[in-house]
Amino acid sequence: MSIRLFVPEGDVSYGLILDVSADGQGSPANANEFLTLLAEAGFGGVEILEIALMRDWIPDAFSPRYIVGGATLEIFALATPAAVAAALGNLDVNGGDVTPAEDIAIWGAGSLLVILLNASDQGEFQAVIATLVGPPHLVTTEDLGPQPDPAALAQTVDTVRAALVAAGFEVMLEPVAVNRLFLPSNALSQVLSADWATVEVYALAEPDFQGVLDELSSVEPLPLREGIVWVSGSTLVILPASDQAGLVPAVIGALGTPVFVGPEASTGPIIVTPNGGVCVVGLTALVVEVPGGFASAAAVADAIENECGSTVERIWLLQGGEWLLFVPGIPIDFGLTAFGPISAVLVVLGGGDREMLIASAWTKAFCPPATAATRDIDALLLTALAPNKVVDLAGFGSAVRKAAASLPDAGAALAALAPPDGARAFHQAWGDFLGDAADLVRDSLDASGALRRSHSDFSTEFTPLISAAVRNLVALEVDLPAGISAALQNEPSCDSFRVAFEALRTTTRV
Amino acid sequence: MRNSGWPGRAFVQVWRRRGAVAAVVVAALALVTTAPLAPSHAQEGDFTGPPPATAYAGSVTVPLGLGTYCWTDPGAEVGLCADTIGIVTDPTALTVPVGSLVTVAYPSGITEAFVRASPLPGEPIQDDGATLAWAPEGEGQELAVHLRPGAFGFFADLAAGQ
Numbered sequence: 158m159s160i161r162l163f164v165p166e167g168d169v170s171y172g173l174i175l176d177v178s179a180d181g182q183g184s185p186a187n188a189n190e191f192l193t194l195l196a197e198a199g200f201g202g203v204e205i206l207e208i209a210l211m212r213d214w215i216p217d218a219f220s221p222r223y224i225v226g227g228a229t230l231e232i233f234a235l236a237t238p239a240a241v242a243a244a245l246g247n248l249d250v251n252g253g254d255v256t257p258a259e260d261i262a263i264w265g266a267g268s269l270l271v272i273l274l275n276a277s278d279q280g281e282f283q284a285v286i287a288t289l290v291g292p293p294h295l296v297t298t299e300d301l302g303p304q305p306d307p308a309a310l311a312q313t314v315d316t317v318r319a320a321l322v323a324a325g326f327e328v329m330l331e332p333v334a335v336n337r338l339f340l341p342s343n344a345l346s347q348v349l350s351a352d353w354a355t356v357e358v359y360a361l362a363e364p365d366f367q368g369v370l371d372e373l374s375s376v377e378p379l380p381l382r383e384g385i386v387w388v389s390g391s392t393l394v395i396l397p398a399s400d401q402a403g404l405v406p407a408v409i410g411a412l413g414t415p416v417f418v419g420p421e422a423s424t425g426p427i428i429v430t431p432n433g434g435v436c437v438v439g440l441t442a443l444v445v446e447v448p449g450g451f452a453s454a455a456a457v458a459d460a461i462e463n464e465c466g467s468t469v470e471r472i473w474l475l476q477g478g479e480w481l482l483f484v485p486g487i488p489i490d491f492g493l494t495a496f497g498p499i500s501a502v503l504v505v506l507g508g509g510d511r512e513m514l515i516a517s518a519w520t521k522a523f524c525p526p527a528t529a530a531t532r533d534i535d536a537l538l539l540t541a542l543a544p545n546k547v548v549d550l551a552g553f554g555s556a557v558r559k560a561a562a563s564l565p566d567a568g569a570a571l572a573a574l575a576p577p578d579g580a581r582a583f584h585q586a587w588g589d590f591l592g593d594a595a596d597l598v599r600d601s602l603d604a605s606g607a608l609r610r611s612h613s614d615f616s617t618e619f620t621p622l623i624s625a626a627v628r629n630l631v632a633l634e635v636d637l638p639a640g641i642s643a644a645l646q647n648e649p650s651c652d653s654f655r656v657a658f659e660a661l662r663t664t665t666r667v
Numbered sequence: 668m669r670n671s672g673w674p675g676r677a678f679v680q681v682w683r684r685r686g687a688v689a690a691v692v693v694a695a696l697a698l699v700t701t702a703p704l705a706p707s708h709a710q711e712g713d714f715t716g717p718p719p720a721t722a723y724a725g726s727v728t729v730p731l732g733l734g735t736y737c738w739t740d741p742g743a744e745v746g747l748c749a750d751t752i753g754i755v756t757d758p759t760a761l762t763v764p765v766g767s768l769v770t771v772a773y774p775s776g777i778t779e780a781f782v783r784a785s786p787l788p789g790e791p792i793q794d795d796g797a798t799l800a801w802a803p804e805g806e807g808q809e810l811a812v813h814l815r816p817g818a819f820g821f822f823a824d825l826a827a828g829q
Contacts, residue, residue: 158754158756158782158783158784158785158807159734159754159782159783159785159807160720160722160731160771160780160781160782161780161781161782162720162771162773162777162779162780163777163778163779163780164773164775164776164777164778165741165775165776165778166717166738166739166740166741166746166775167717167736167737167738167739167746168736168737169717169720169733169734169735169736169737169738170733170734170735170736170751170754171720171731171732171733171734171755171771172731172732172734172754172755172756172801173722173729173731173732173756173757173761174756174757174758174759174760174761174787174799175760175761175763175769175784176760176761176762176763177762177763284768284770285768287768288724288763288768288769288770
């Protein structure tokens with residue numbers, strides 16, 4: 158045998174006498190011999206994962222499952238090489254009716270049948286076994302599942318490019334592939350450059366856009382603080398930095414409203430105009446204008462705080478018949494993430510005891526005095542008040558069922574409390590809500606506990622109940638003691654709200 | 668000595684005796700010369716020549732015989748080309764089952780590798796006790812090789828007996 162190598166220093170010829178023995182000759186006779194050969198080849202340290210397992214296409218034999226050098230092996234010792242051949246004949250590739258498992262390699266060596274699991278990760282190990290007993294009889298591949306669609310990627314790239322070109326940008330396709338940690342590793346990508354800015358386009362195999370958006374909103378540090386994200390079919394379009402604001406209107410024109418806006422993303426100055434020209438601490442109405450066409454809810458909250466000199470506790474926007482909420486500092490998507498060119502909003506501004514009560518009441522009025530039920534009702538609210546989110550229907554159904562069980566108890570617990578005169582309206586508003594909510598969730602389940610209402614139908618009916626409760630609570634004229642306000646301000650949770658209620662119940666001051 | 672004339676390289680062509688191998692020129696080599704054997708200038712000074720290489724399959728390793736080469740030591744300005752009488756091998760055969768993977772370990776960066784297998788002639792054309800030189804008939808069968816850093820491998824995908 159002549160071997161010729163080219164290396165940076167030159168080229169060299171070497172010679173070797175290779176004595177190729179007959180097939181099967183010298184094959185190990187049993188598993189121990191095979192494992193000994195592996196150990197001699199540098200793969201020792203055998204662990205036994207399972208004592209004995211059988212495969213239905215290998216009759217009259219069993220094998221432990223071995224872990225050798227990080228690889229998982231099965232070694233079946235059959236009576237004769239003919240028995241090995243017969244077993245291999247059971248495989249569909251050999252005319253049998255057994256389809257071998259995915260991602261394995263199978264060797265027949267004398268009277269041994271060797272199976273390497275996770276073969277795709279064990280290339281070196283596979284080569285070593287081939288050295289010992291020859292090439293594998295069969296290697297099956299792993300089913301990688303659905304893959305991203307290059308055509309979808311190309312289509313979205315074309316759409317975005319056409320929109321940007323029409324808007325006067327000089328657009329280039331960049332010869333790079335990129336990915337981001339919050340996207341699947343097999344995502345396809347294309348990068349466009351438009352003047353000074355870049356646009357990333359990704360195609361996903363099985364898009365879990367909700368999971369992506371959840372991660373964008375909750376992971377610290379936030380991956381796209383200045384970024385804006387659109388979804389189009391199975392593709393995702395990202396403008397990663399705020400200095401790309403000039404591209405936003407063109408991309409909105411092509412792909413519609415973004416699904417995510419980073420907290421520091423904005424297309425330009427934000428103009429806040431309070432109704433009547435004055436910011437009122439507590440519930441107040443404002444007009445928000447974004448001449449550039451687009452701003453994140455967080456950027457709008459900052460602009461309102463600058464304009465009014467008060468902290469923003471809540472922003473409510475009525476859109477398409479649904480109230481969308483943004484709560485600064487809380488990483489929960491209540492539906493309001495971004496503002497268009499002009500919006501009229503209701504804002505709860507911080508600064509007063511009564512307002513703090515109201516601020517808590519907007520989201521926490523539903524908390525019953527019985528703490529055992531609060532978590533169930535929180536879950537119901539989170540699913541029911543998320544009209545723009547992709548809802549986990551199993552989770553939604555579970556939340557409704559739990560709330561159906563909890564709300565009557567909560568109502569009964571509330572009824573058992575005798576409110577002082579000053580808290581009667583508060584008590585009444587809360588009780589009305591609990592009663593209506595209990596009726597709704599009960600009516601949403603059939604006798605077997607299955608859902609009778611879709612998520613959207615439930616939200617449609619649930620929202621007016623909340624709105625009514627909020628209206629009633631806003632109408633309260635309660636002057637809370639400072640200690641109660643502090644409790645609400647520090648931790649506006651169900652529990653602190655309940656503490657406040659208990660305090661209200663025992664105070665005589667109105 | 669004479670210049671090899673290879674573009675871009677300053678090789679110096681010399682004849683080098685390797686063991687007791689007779690000075691018969693390998694006809695296939697590009698740099699054929701009929702210059703007589705000369706004492707090995709290559710072994711003077713710091714010239715080290717191509718590194719030794721080994722082949723292994725499983726737990727068995729055998730040295731490879733050094734044959735024809737052109738070589739420049741890293742950092743050196745001149746190199747050396749040397750021809751051998753035939754395919755030089757170690758006397759020890761590497762015995763493997765059909766279909767085995769044979770790996771060649773090599774200390775320098777391999778950019779290309781070619782392997783040809785030929786039936787072993789009955790007798791070597793030279794035997795100095797330490798190495799054998801062979802002159803198989805025909806060009807033999809080229810085997811596919813798989814390069815990886817520091818080594819390459821090929822399958823002994825040959826009929827038994829070769």
